[in-house]
Amino acid sequence: MSKPVIGVTCYLEPAAWGAWQITAAVLPHWYLDTFADAQVVLIPPTTDDALLDRLDGLVLVGGADVDSRLYGAEPHETADAPRETRDASEILLYRGARLRGMPVFGICRGLQIMAVAHGGSLVQNLPDLQTGTVHRVKPAHFNDHGARLTEGSLIARLLGTTEVVVNSSHHQAVERAGDLTVSGFAEDGTIEVCEDPTAPFCIGVQWHPEHPDRRVADRPIVEAFLSAALQYRSQQASAGSVLTGA
Numbered sequence: 001m002s003k004p005v006i007g008v009t010c011y012l013e014p015a016a017w018g019a020w021q022i023t024a025a026v027l028p029h030w031y032l033d034t035f036a037d038a039q040v041v042l043i044p045p046t047t048d049d050a051l052l053d054r055l056d057g058l059v060l061v062g063g064a065d066v067d068s069r070l071y072g073a074e075p076h077e078t079a080d081a082p083r084e085t086r087d088a089s090e091i092l093l094y095r096g097a098r099l100r101g102m103p104v105f106g107i108c109r110g111l112q113i114m115a116v117a118h119g120g121s122l123v124q125n126l127p128d129l130q131t132g133t134v135h136r137v138k139p140a141h142f143n144d145h146g147a148r149l150t151e152g153s154l155i156a157r158l159l160g161t162t163e164v165v166v167n168s169s170h171h172q173a174v175e176r177a178g179d180l181t182v183s184g185f186a187e188d189g190t191i192e193v194c195e196d197p198t199a200p201f202c203i204g205v206q207w208h209p210e211h212p213d214r215r216v217a218d219r220p221i222v223e224a225f226l227s228a229a230l231q232y233r234s235q236q237a238s239a240g241s242v243l244t245g246a
Helices: 029-034 050-054 084-100 109-117 154-159 219-244
Strands: 005-009 011-017 020-026 039-043 057-060 104-107 121-123 143-149 163-168 173-176 181-186 191-195 202-205
Touching: 005 050, 005 084, 005 219, 011 084, 039 050, 050 084, 057 084, 057 109, 057 219, 084 104, 084 109, 104 109, 104 219, 109 121, 109 173, 109 191, 109 202, 143 154, 143 191, 154 181, 154 191, 154 202, 154 219, 173 191, 202 219
Parallel strands: 005 039, 005 057, 057 104, 104 202
Antiparallel strands: 011 020, 121 173, 143 163, 143 181, 181 191, 191 202
16 A cells, blocks of 8 residues: 555745755654654645645644734743744644544644644743753753553554653643543643544644654554545545545
């Protein structure tokens, strides 16, 4: 069977290469390496979710803070400048994928987008909570901390345990998950995993499975997502055959 076709959201940010300094659609190569067993389609900010009809799965990646106005809060002084088009695009794509029953995998900011789309909210600056757990030493630096997964949850089944060590590089996190199910917490109670147990595959993690150091530990999540994408493709093909009478 051919590889699943998955859409991976990407950044629209100032970038420089060669003689050029210009806004560009970019994505760390780590994500491409992580999903090397799929055909990856990069999705820059869009106002149309029709391209989802050509995909088998959706990945919402990490990046800048989600605009706090989307969940009715004033921006914290440490918040990144809003990426309004990206926020709107990823919420549109997420909702479109869910309506189609498409597998979704959210990573860091991707988990936060999922929560906001479900009516949830975010902690805008984790250091303000003074919990003792360090979630980011400094930008572009990863550190590790423990997390506990809910027994019987999809994430616990995939990783085969309820006690894990995850990597961390974020100053915001999910505060309320809306109507998603929280299935993982850091040592200080910070939400690390949300999922929808009514869906074939809909999960978001606060850590970074795409980081090279996580490739082995988090491979079961990636493989389950790609398997779900292939299953989704098969179901769509079967439904199409029924409609056309093939």
